[in-house]
Amino acid sequence: MLELARHDRPPFAVEPVQEPLVRALLVGKTVAASRLGVRLSLSASSSLRDGMERPEDLVTVLGNLIDNAQDAALSQHRTARRERPFVEVRLRERVGVTEVQVSDNGPGVPSAKRQWIFTRGASTKRHAAGHRGLGLAIVADVVSQRGGGVSVTERAGGGARFTAHLLRACSRVGAGSLS
DSSP states (O other), X not given: OHHHHTOSSOSSOOTXXXXXXXXXXXXXXXXXXXXXXXXXXXXXXXXXXXXXXXXHHHHHHHHHHHHHHHHHHHHHHHHHOOSOOEEEEEEEEETTEEEEEEEESSOOOOGGGTTGGGSTTOOSSOGXXXXXXXXXXXHHHHHHHTTOEEEEEEOTTSSEEEEEEEEOHHHHHHXXXXX
16 A cells, blocks of 8 residues: 555556556556566556446456466566566456456467466466466456456467456346347
């Protein structure tokens, strides 16, 4: 809290994100990323209203995706000495769906591992470093419980782009009544 209090304004515009828990997460993650030398930004095309059902689900998904992207960007930077590590977040609302997209300039995810990384215990990081392979499995569980899905593709220019879709309550009810 003291670190956050030092910032009169966040390092990027969070006005497009009206949900208080998500705004707080973004500000906190940005401060933490900056300390590590990672540039975390919010896409200019982002928009998220206040009052969403169960914002803690979105915070869980977004927090884990940002953490993984940050780790990937840092690992690539250390080994290749490329451009400054960065992570970009895009949040959008579509009819009945909240879309979360997190991109990084890390090493990317080989196509052969793009399903495997969402299973519990799967990790491309050294286990000795304290990584247990839970973050992306938790993301997959949360989006599945919300009737959505998560995927990873290659980011143009290198790196990874994770996209998660969380269905809203009315969409899940409507989808269930169609069968």
